[in-house]
Amino acid sequence: ALFDFILNNYVGSSTEENLNELAHIRKTQLASVKFNTEGLAPLQAGVFRNIIEIFVILGDLKLAGEIIDKHLPDIEESKRKSSYAYSMALIEEAKGNNEKVLEHIRDVEFSDYQAKYSVKMVALVAYYNLGYIEEGLSAIDSMKHFMKDTDEFTDRVKVHLTSRVLVLEKLFKIKANPEKYTLSDITELEKSANMYLSARKKWFMGKTAELRELVK
Helix, strand or coil: CHHHHHHHHHHHCCCHHHHHHHHHHHHHHHHHCCCCCCCCCCECHHHHHHHHHHHHHCCCHHHHHHHHHHHHHHECHHHHHHHHHHHHHHHHHHHCCHHHHHHHHCCCCCCCHHHHHHHHHHHHHHHHHHCCHHHHHHHHHHHHHHHHHCCCCCHHHHHHHHHHHHHHHHHHHHHHCHHHCCHHHHHHHHHHHHHHCHHHHHHHHHHHHHHHHHHC
């Protein structure tokens, strides 16, 4: 219940303070609960993904790797391959190894909608870094239809997740045709990162800085 309360705040306002609180709860959880043993259920794949996401965002790749090694067996066996592939894609993204990101993504087979969304977002970052702009815009168009058609998310979550996609879409569009945009367009885009892209804010601001030079 405490985790859900903080997570709901994070969805509405993605701040580092909230992220650190989530990380503290996850560390406590991993230290205290012995999943998949003594009658306890396996660790949910979605929970495992979220744990890895948190520590990658915080820059603690060493801890993220240790959690993968130690706790991957806690997940139900049928979801271990995909959970490993997604987690490694996140780590390789943080290291800037974009080809490896796409290699790992190919091994991900998740059925739930939140997982599909997360995988698509990781792929978009790799597309942009590799200069696959047309492929990225096509993937974004697919994501917008995906978000519009699914009933798996609450309206509040759907609005927030769609807004993240639209922020990345603008980034791709400016990269594709910088002559159509101004510095004020980029300034407005950067403001969006504070609310919707805190998880990748450093990366995002670096890319908008590059776009400023193109627009000039």
